[in-house]
Amino acid sequence: MRPSFSSPFFFAFLLCIIIHGVTSQENLINKTCKTFAKDDPNINSNFCTTSLQAAPASQCATLHGLGTISIRLVRYNVTDTRCNIKHLIKDKKWDPYVKQCLNDCLELYSDALDSVKKAMKAYNSKRFDDANVEISSILDAATTCEDGFNEKEGVVSPLTKRNNNTFLLSAIALNFLHVLQTGSD
Numbered sequence: 001m002r003p004s005f006s007s008p009f010f011f012a013f014l015l016c017i018i019i020h021g022v023t024s025q026e027n028l029i030n031k032t033c034k035t036f037a038k039d040d041p042n043i044n045s046n047f048c049t050t051s052l053q054a055a056p057a058s059q060c061a062t063l064h065g066l067g068t069i070s071i072r073l074v075r076y077n078v079t080d081t082r083c084n085i086k087h088l089i090k091d092k093k094w095d096p097y098v099k100q101c102l103n104d105c106l107e108l109y110s111d112a113l114d115s116v117k118k119a120m121k122a123y124n125s126k127r128f129d130d131a132n133v134e135i136s137s138i139l140d141a142a143t144t145c146e147d148g149f150n151e152k153e154g155v156v157s158p159l160t161k162r163n164n165n166t167f168l169l170s171a172i173a174l175n176f177l178h179v180l181q182t183g184s185d
Contacts, residue, residue: 067176
């Protein structure tokens with residue numbers, strides 16, 4: 001299928017390039033991610049940059065807009081991970097310990113989905129402290145999920161990569177909250 005050059009998205013993207021320039025926006029994302037990585041050992045600059053640049057709306061976003069995008073990325077990740085856990089539980093016969101860990105993770109990620117919705121609502125209302133609490137709970141959920149598998153010797157978590165991505169995306173969102181909270185926007 002060929003791209004439609006008459007679509008509203010194409011014109012918005014083109015207008016963004018003309019007005020702001022892709023280079024300046026990429027510089028905002030790169031600069032922000034490099035600063036986050038320098039100040040926070042939990043942030044990987046390349047992961048941060050790649051994640052934010054992958055979001056279509058990031059091309060014209062302000063710092064506040066990138067914060068919104070970071071929370072959306074957390075939401076997408078949490079939603080997808082929760083779905084993946086459901087499939088893992090349903091589609092494969094697991095050792096009872098691993099199955100219990102998966103059930104625990106499903107509960108953690110279900111709660112995380114509620115938390116990310118609350119975080120976005122708080123963020124949109126500029127209640128950054130409340131958003132911080134919710135995003136922190138998501139970061140903790142990913143860690144708790146992974147730790148459950150690590151409590152028994154010889155057990156390998158089938159969710160390590162997903163938990164790590166949830167952790168990293170949450171850390172990015174927390175950094176945006178910190179910057180906006182301290183008025184560095």
